[in-house]
Amino acid sequence: MTVKDTDMPRQASQLPSSLLVLRNILTFLMRSPTSAFGLIVLGLLIVIAAFAPLIATHDPYAQDLANTLKAPGNGHYFGTDELGRDIFSRLVWGSRISLTIIFLVSIVVGPIGMIVGTTAGYMGGRLDTIMMRITDIFLSFPSLILSLAFVAALGPSLNNAIIAIALTAWPPIARLARAEAMTFRKADYIAAARLQGASDMRIIFKSIMPMCLPSVLIRLTLNMATVILTAAGLGFLGLGAQPPMPEWGAMIATGRRYxxxxxxxxxFPGLAILTVSLAFNLLGDGLRDALDPKQMNRR
Amino acid sequence: MTSNVEIRNLSISFGEGPAAVKVLPGVNFSVEAGECFGLVGESGSGKSTVLRCISMLTDFWQGQISIGGRNVRDIPRLERCRLLQMVFQDPYGSLHPRQSVRTTLSEPLKIHGLDDHEGRMRRVIRDVGLTADFIDRFPHQMSGGQRQRIAIARALILEPSLLLLDEPTSALDVSVQAEILNLLVRLREERGLTYLMVTHDLAVVDHMCDRFAVMLRGEVTEVLPRAAIQGNHATHPYARELIGASLEYEGAL
Known part of the structure; x- marks a missing residue:
């Protein structure tokens, strides 16, 4: 059959299309200096976290009481703290904690916000009203205060801080996903999917969610900056990571006295928090341009 | 499979209470199996609403719609999907922008648990006059006419016997319109489909339909055979006016 022959090479070149899209997005991000900065800082953070044992010059928990509060120099790039621990090494190990928080919060918040938002937006009616009022209640609290209340109830620890942040971070994403879903629910391609017998769940997962994904992804990236700040804030207040852990917020809290x-x-912990949250904000802005549907069509 | 359509006292109103707007006050007509039936009328006369009621996309209507002698409401959803399908007006809005043709066509096959996906897709793509290498394209990589062919392929892949056509050519270029219409004519001959076609172009009716109904403000004023167009044999004043205007327009061209 001739048709088969002609379309075989085409299929081969089309197969890694998701990889191709990813490469296009990365090239697009690298083209603008601000989002390139965000991307590079984020890449550095991941590399540092992955190779923390190799990069750190000292054990982050090793105390050296003869060598406390030493200024930067003498083998301690960023100096030592009140117990003689090397601040550079603690920052390096702390990047693992920050990435863990960001990762866990994002994989909890993204799907929850997405499912609540798209379901409410697509179904409409009473379900929409109920779901959105619950979202409103969560939204009406400042997220740090609500996380404080959760941590106070659950007890201070890093895991509880992550749960608390996740519980307060999903409503804006649900709101966004709902608004997006409402613009698509009347589209002809949704009607066509219904005519083909697709169940509501199938339509939400296969037709609505892919359309909401770019804006949710952008929002999630911008959210990561807030997550870092909230985690640092909780750590600073003594409600997040507990003292020996090299969490950046907790480090500032103990350093405050000196x-x-x-x-x-x-x-240095302050600069680390600033740089990383700035990087996420810039990356989120860059993604907004990169994932814009009109830009996508050009690819 | 016979798929004659009977519509009795179909009425629907949008909104509630005193603000409710009665869009269809009571529509009656019937389409015979294997026929191409046109619905014409001005904008807002409820043509598309009738199609959405038949396909159960809008389900809060009153009255009775039966296909092949069975009440539409009694036909299970999946069976109904294999009995009737719809082609929408705008091929730019009726294909999912993030789904390739492969996904668009294989979804219904998966939902209905049908076998031989690849073969069915290739056959239907060839039936609508495209080559098999279109399977891996995305909507934005195709022209309007090609998109509409894919939309028709999607409607045909479940092998329905009744096709609801909601102005399938009005969003297309004139030259492409003719291609799509000829494609629809050919498919009907090959597959013995029943068409219920909404249009406001009487030339399309003249080209394709056996009979047509003229709608005005939600009511069917008159059901006419195709032959009534040429000499303007309509009896209802509005239908006469509509056909007269159309003939005049074509005469001027």
Whole structure:
């Protein structure tokens, strides 16, 4: 058959289309300096977290009481803290904690927000009203205060901080997904899917969600900056990661007492938080341009 | 399979209470199996609403619609999908922008648990006049006419006997319109389909339909055979006016 012959090479080149899209998005992001900065910082953060044992010069928990509050230098790039621990090594190991928080919060918040939002938006009616009122209740609290309440109830620890942040971070995503879903539910291709016998769940998962995914992804990336800040805030208040852990917020909290004499205790963790949350914001902005449907059509 | 359509006292209103708008006050007509039946009328006369009621996309209507002697409401959903399908007006809005032709065509096969996906897809793609290498394209990689062919392929892949056509050519170029209409004519001959076609172009009716109904403000004013167009044999004043205007327009061209 001639048709078979002609379309075989085409299929081969089309197969890794998702990889191709990913490469296109990355090239697009690298083209603008701000989103390139975000991408590079994020890449660095992942590399640092992955190779923390190799990059860190000291054990992050090793105390050296003869060597406390030393200024940067002498083999300690960023100085030492009040117990003589190397701040650089603690920052390096702390990147693992930050990435864990971001990752866990995102994989909890993304799907929950997406499912609640798309279901409410597609189904409409009473279900929509109920789901959105619940979302409104969550939205009406400032997220840090609500996380504080959750952590106070569950007890202070890193895991509880992650749960608390996840519980407060999904409503904006649900809102967004609902708004998107409402614009698509009347589309002809949804009607066509219904005419083919697709169940509501199938339509939500296969037709609505792919359409909401780009904006949710952008929102999630922008959210990561807030997640880092909230985690640092909880750590600072003593409600997140507990003292020996090298969490950036907790490091600032303990360093606060020595801030006047030993500036390096708060400056470097503060800079780390600033850089990473800035990187996520810039990356989110870049993604907004990269995932714009009109841009997508050009690819 | 016979798929004659009987519509008795079909009425529907949107909204509730005193604000409710009665769109269809009571529509009656019937389409014989294997026939091509046209629905014409001005914008907002309820033509498309009738199609959406028959296909159960809108399900809060009153009255009775039966296909092949069975009440539409009594036909199970999946069986109904294999009995009737719809082709929409705008091929730019009726194909999912993020789904390739392969996904679009294989979804219904998966839902209905049919076998030989590849073979069925290739056959239906060839039936609508495209080559098999279109299977891996996305909607934005196709022209309007090609998209509409894919939309027709999607409607045909479940092998329905009744096709509801909601102005299938009005969003297309004139030259492409003719291609799609000829495709529809050919498919009907090959597969013995029943067409119920909404249009506001009497030339399309003249080209394709055996009979047609003229609708005005939700009511069927008159059901006419195709032959009534040429000499304007309509008796209802509105139908006469509509056909007269159309003949005049074509005469001017």
């Amino acid at each position: 801030m006047i004499d030993s500036w390096w205790l708060v400056t």
